[in-house]
Amino acid sequence: MIDIVRTAQKTSPKSNRESNSEPSECTAEFLVLEPAGYPMASILDEYPEIADPGVFEHYAREQWNGCTAHKGDYLFDGRMYPDFAYKVSDVEPPGSIIGLDTHIIVRDTVVSSAPAIEFRSDVTFDDVIGQQSARRKCKLIERFLESPEKFGKWAPRNVLFFGPSGTGKTMLAKALANKAHVPIIPVKATELIGEFVGEGARQIHQLYERAQEMAPCIIFIDELDAIALDRRHQELRGDVAEIVNSLLTEMDGIVERPGVCTIGATNRTDTIDPAVRSRFEEEIEFTLPDEKERLAILESNVQTFPIPVTDIDLKAISKMTEGLSGRDIVGKVLKTALHNVIIEDRESVTQDDLLASVKKLKNIQPPSNADRMYI
Secondary structure (H helix, E strand, C coil): CCCCCCECCCCHHHHHHHHHHCCCCCCCCCCEEEEECCCCCCCCCCCCCCHHHHHHHHHHHHHHCCCCCCCCCCCCCCCCCCCCEEEHHHCCCHHHHHHHCEEEECCCCCCCCCCCCCCCCCHHHHHHCCCHHHHHHHHHHHHHCHHHHHHHHHCCCEEEEECCCCCHHHEEEEEEEHHHHEEEEEEEEHHHCCCCCCHHHHHHHHHHHHHHHHHCCCEEEEEEHHHEHHHHHHHHHCHHHHHHHHHHHHHHHCCCHHHHHEEEECHHHEEHHHHHCCCCCCCCCCCCCHHHHHHHHHHHHHHHCCCCCCCHHHHHHHHHCCCCHHHHHHHHHHHHHHHHHHHCCCCCHHHHHHHHHHHHHHHHHCCCCCCCCCC
């Protein structure tokens, strides 16, 4: 009926020593708690406010019934706010058991919000090879983040990055934040899908509230199609109307959040709900690298190899890797070749190693419909 909770010091040597001289089987007369927070900070933390002490006391007694309480222990909520911790600041008698008659008091310690967590990026535009059109369009966002007060209602609040996987959408967003000297909150869209009804909408609201505290700021939502699924496809993963409506509310600017820019990223524009897509004032396309850009990707990454390269022709490799993204070239061509050399205890990477990894990759590439899905 009630979730079993954990105490931090139940079996600690100190607690055992103390319990030798204290009653261990009697029921606590009263218990004084202090809100302690979550075990790990998160940008989406929400701290509980106790509206009715009587209701909370009844709930707490049932949840922690039978737990032994020592001063300094932590009691964890297992239902209302999972993993939220309360620290035992006093218990009488010491080391007694929480029962259904124990009087539980929560001190008026104010824990109004989690500390602002700023994600500063060290990625620069020099790290992004190619995507000249996307970089040019991003100058508008850069100007906005540098002086949001100048834009007013003309601010680029919602921008969509779209294109094949591995073409630098995340990197460019981080480089943009670095160039404008603002924090970026990177979020996987799947992290915003809650387990219970209403939880996903609450998390989106908290995300934007935190961004407002950090403004000017970028919210980068990767894999946007995971929460902004077209209603024609909703039967594939259940009803997402609640999440979509919450996101639309934030993107519409019904609640003013000056200086907050939402960048959504997807490689499946065909599955995004039209209502969500229409909220993006600007769409910026990312394309697969051409031969010159593939050569630049190869050259810049080979220079960072931990072992030497000998007799390699990167121009030939760049011609052979047509249709691959930058991430594929780095992760599936260069890294595969390097790892094979290390496994075989050889002293250098050769052209044959690169050719072998390209051949292996080309052989396993599945056929795709370029009009419907990106590689």
